[in-house]
Amino acid sequence: MSRPRGIPRSLGSAVLLVVAIAVSLLFLLPVLWLLASTFRTASETFASSSPLSWSVLWPRQLTVENLASAVRSGFLTALANSLFVAVVTVIVGLAISAAAAFALAIIPFRGRSAIFTVVVLSFLVPFEAIAIPLSRMFSEWNLTNTLLALILPGLGNGLAVFTLRQFFLGIPSSLAEAAHLDGANWFRIFWSVYLPLTRPALIGAGLILFLFQWQAYLWPILVTSRQELDLAPVAIAKAFGAFTTDYGRVFAETAILALIPAIVLLALQRYFVTSVASTGSKE
Amino acid sequence: MSTAIRAGGRRHTGRSRRDLAAGAAFLAPTIALIIVLRVAPALAAVGASTKSGLPGSLAAPTFVGADVFARLFAKESFWESVRQTLVFNILVNPIQIALALALAVLLTRRLPASGLWRTLIFLPSAVPLAGSTIVWGIALRPDGPVNGALEILGLPAQPWFTSPDQVVFSMIVLASWIGIGYWMMFLIAGINDIPPVYFEAARIDGAGALRTFFSVTIPMLRRPLLFVLVADTVANFVLFAPVQILTSGGPEGNSNFLMYDIFHKSYELSDPYEASAELVVLLVIMVAIVAVQFRLLRTPEGEE
Numbered sequence: 121m122s123r124p125r126g127i128p129r130s131l132g133s134a135v136l137l138v139v140a141i142a143v144s145l146l147f148l149l150p151v152l153w154l155l156a157s158t159f160r161t162a163s164e165t166f167a168s169s170s171p172l173s174w175s176v177l178w179p180r181q182l183t184v185e186n187l188a189s190a191v192r193s194g195f196l197t198a199l200a201n202s203l204f205v206a207v208v209t210v211i212v213g214l215a216i217s218a219a220a221a222f223a224l225a226i227i228p229f230r231g232r233s234a235i236f237t238v239v240v241l242s243f244l245v246p247f248e249a250i251a252i253p254l255s256r257m258f259s260e261w262n263l264t265n266t267l268l269a270l271i272l273p274g275l276g277n278g279l280a281v282f283t284l285r286q287f288f289l290g291i292p293s294s295l296a297e298a299a300h301l302d303g304a305n306w307f308r309i310f311w312s313v314y315l316p317l318t319r320p321a322l323i324g325a326g327l328i329l330f331l332f333q334w335q336a337y338l339w340p341i342l343v344t345s346r347q348e349l350d351l352a353p354v355a356i357a358k359a360f361g362a363f364t365t366d367y368g369r370v371f372a373e374t375a376i377l378a379l380i381p382a383i384v385l386l387a388l389q390r391y392f393v394t395s396v397a398s399t400g401s402k403e
Numbered sequence: 404m405s406t407a408i409r410a411g412g413r414r415h416t417g418r419s420r421r422d423l424a425a426g427a428a429f430l431a432p433t434i435a436l437i438i439v440l441r442v443a444p445a446l447a448a449v450g451a452s453t454k455s456g457l458p459g460s461l462a463a464p465t466f467v468g469a470d471v472f473a474r475l476f477a478k479e480s481f482w483e484s485v486r487q488t489l490v491f492n493i494l495v496n497p498i499q500i501a502l503a504l505a506l507a508v509l510l511t512r513r514l515p516a517s518g519l520w521r522t523l524i525f526l527p528s529a530v531p532l533a534g535s536t537i538v539w540g541i542a543l544r545p546d547g548p549v550n551g552a553l554e555i556l557g558l559p560a561q562p563w564f565t566s567p568d569q570v571v572f573s574m575i576v577l578a579s580w581i582g583i584g585y586w587m588m589f590l591i592a593g594i595n596d597i598p599p600v601y602f603e604a605a606r607i608d609g610a611g612a613l614r615t616f617f618s619v620t621i622p623m624l625r626r627p628l629l630f631v632l633v634a635d636t637v638a639n640f641v642l643f644a645p646v647q648i649l650t651s652g653g654p655e656g657n658s659n660f661l662m663y664d665i666f667h668k669s670y671e672l673s674d675p676y677e678a679s680a681e682l683v684v685l686l687v688i689m690v691a692i693v694a695v696q697f698r699l700l701r702t703p704e705g706e707e
Contacts, residue, residue: 137514143506144523150538150580151526153548172551216432223429229422237697239433242441244693248641248662249686252669253451253679254444276436306425335531337644338666353533357648360537367541374534382529386522393592 151378152177158186158375162367186368193366195373197348198355203380205267205351206333209274213329214322216275221284222310226296236285243278248338255342269343270351274333280325287321288314323391327384334381352377445686451679464676471680481681483656484664487571488640491660495575496636499582504628506583507590508620521591528585532578536645539577540564567655574658577645586631593627594620633696637689661685 153176157165160179168176190196223229224236254273255264263269291314299309315322340351350358356373359366385392452471456464475481510521530538542549543563550560563573601623605615621628643662646652652659652667659667665685668678 133514136509136512140509140514140517140520143509144520147524147527147580147584150542153542154538166546169548169551170546170554172548172555176548176551216436219429220433223426227422227426227429229419229426232426235430235434239430239437241693241697242437244637244696245441245686245689246637246641247440248643249682249689250441250444250448252665252682253447254440256675257444257447272436273440276433276440281433306422306429310429335533337531337533338662353531353644356537357533357644360540360648370537370541374530374537377534378530381531382526385525385529389522389525393588 149177154371154375154378157368157371159183160368161185162371165367165371186372189366189369190372190376193359193369194347195352195355195369195376198350198352199376201267201270201349202334202352205270205274205336206330208267208271209333210326210329212271213275213277213280214326217277217280217325217329218284218315218318218322219310221281221288222314224281225285225288226293226309226314227306240278240282243276243281247273247332251339251342255339258343263343265344265346265349267349270336270340270349271333273339274329274336277325277329277332280328283325283328284318284321287318291317320391323388327388327392330384331381448679448682448686451676452683455676471676472683475677475680475684480656480659481664484659484661485684487657488660491571491574491642491658492636492639494571495578495582495639496632498575499579499586499635500628500632502579502583503586503631504590504624506587507594508616510587511591511594521587525584525588527581528588530581532581532642533644533648535577535581536648539573539580540645540649543573543576564649565654567653567657570650570654570658574642574645578639578642582635586635589627589631590624593624596627597623630696633692637692637696640685640689640692 156177156179159182161181161183164180168180220239224232224239251273258264258269263272295313296309299313304312335353336351337353337357340349340354344350344354352373356370356377359373360370453466453468454464455467455471506524510517510524514520527535541547544550545560545562545565549563553560561569563569597620601619602615605619610618641662642660643666646658646660646663647666650658652663661681662685665678665681668674668681672678
């Protein structure tokens with residue numbers, strides 16, 4: 121926190137502040153450009169970028185035609201699919217991860233730490249690495265082109281289990297013992313004692329599960345071929361790769377795709393930070 | 404007295420058996436998912452990599468042992484894919500983590516409105532990889548705004564994704580825009596966990612900003628830093644969407660990273676056996692990295 125002699129502290133801080141503002145703007149510019157391009161024609165977008173003019177970040181003629189075009193091409197179906205898959209994954213995934221985390225943190229049994237090792241290790245191998253052989257198995261089981269196929273891989277998440285387990289470990293074990301003496305079984309202790317205390321970690325783990333599904337791209341193209349089952353990222357990539365690309369529509373769809381997790385993350389940022397902290401130096 | 408002990412002992416075994424049953428019940432769905440989603444496909448890939456058959460043939464594929472691996476390892480194109488994957492990863496991961504760390508340090512100092520800057524840098528992390536692919540795929544077009552900005556600065560327009568020399572760099576930009584802010588949040592959480600007394604002690608000892616960074620921040624941040632580096636590497640090793648959407652592995656195979664190469668061989672070249680062998684290679688690398696990561700996640704005194 122010290123500074124070179126002779127430079128007043130305020131000047132050093134001012135330089136750092138300028139750096140912080142400049143970097144923030146750099147990260148923000150593509151977002152602004154994406155939003156501006158959503159509300160103007162594609163020809164205006166390209167005209168404003170070469171040669172570059174100030175209006176590159178601001179539409180001269182506001183239009184909602186791109187959004188309308190996205191709606192007409194069925195993007196809302198893809199968006200609804202993505203939302204459905206993500207929400208079901210969060211609900212079911214949280215139940216599965218919380219139960220596993222509870223067993224691994226609270227219930228004493230032989231071999232617990234070995235199982236913890238297996239759980240974290242196997243889920244830390246990125247899903248993409250085994251997606252292709254898994255998609256062959258899914259097609260043998262006739263799961264291709266089902267919502268179930270899209271949901272299943274998101275349900276097991278090592279980071280979610282890890283985050284929840286760390287949180288459970290931080291809850292005083294005297295609570296569980298007191299409940300035991302009152303004759304409560306493990307399920308009751310889990311449901312009535314631990315879960316109500318776990319809200320921040322549940323939100324953090326829920327975010328991890330949600331973002332995994334919202335990002336999904338390789339898996340959906342492996343297990344779905346029908347357009348009505350396209351998830352939002354797949355629908356956008358198809359629109360982008362089409363023979364004649366409607367760039368305005370692609371911008372609008374990408375903006376919507378980014379907006380939903382942005383709202384969720386902004387609203388729940390502090391839970392994300394708490395959950396993230398548990399992977400670090402704590403314990 | 405002795406009956407009391409025996410009764411207590413019996414109660415104890417009864418309880419530990421009940422605990423085991425409860426543990427098994429709570430873990431059953433997770434174990435089932437591990438078997439279906441990780442173990443079975445990994446075994447299937449290993450199995451398929453030892454077989455060979457003619458594409459489209461109805462005859463069952465025959466067991467050929469390590470022949471497919473031998474065929475794969477003899478191919479120049481496989482090694483090119485390995486090389487480009489390594490080049491990309493050796494660049495992208497240190498760049499992302501170094502910038503994430505620099506920003507984390509900057510934004511944990513008491514700057515005016517530091518929460519706002521943090522949020523603005525974190526915001527792109529919300530953009531899915533496919534979305535970042537679209538944004539940068541268009542922004543880096545020859546007639547896109549990035550080249551427009553270069554021209555205003557008096558610099559020549561660049562070919563970006565269309566040039567074999569710049570495609571890896573362009574991929575790094577695309578991945579870092581959403582990656583840096585994400586990993587920065589982990590490191591900010593880590594820095595905030597460092598007890599302030601250490602910084603206070605450094606200040607009293609008259610340590611400068613650089614000295615404090617290397618003697619306090621870095622050593623105290625070792626665990627989150629290594630975790631983030633390994634997690635980032637694992638994610639970037641299987642980078643797929645930008646390659647498939649923008650370059651199809653080109654130009655001149657320079658963005659033909661392993662994950663895309665495997666996908667391409669499986670579906671477009673219809674060589675599932677060689678693709679499986681290549682997948683096994685990728686899996687071995689992933690398991691090795693994850694094993695390192697797991698060691699880092701364990702606490703020094705064991706995992707309890």
